[in-house]
Amino acid sequence: MYEKVAAADGSGHYEMRVSYSTSGSDSEISTDPHYVIFLEDATASQEVAVSEEDIYAS
Numbered sequence: 001m002y003e004k005v006a007a008a009d010g011s012g013h014y015e016m017r018v019s020y021s022t023s024g025s026d027s028e029i030s031t032d033p034h035y036v037i038f039l040e041d042a043t044a045s046q047e048v049a050v051s052e053e054d055i056y057a058s
Contacts, residue, residue, distance in 0.1 A: 021052045023050075023052075034047035
């Protein structure tokens, strides 16, 4: 399990950087097809796919 924490700003926006894409990598490291984002004290979650291009975008 990979866990990362991000705090939202006053507008509710947040940014989170992950180390690995969920698809398109030739690496020996693999992930599930999606990262699952959970909000603190909320019952909702969101699945997010991350491409190789997303990893290297600035």
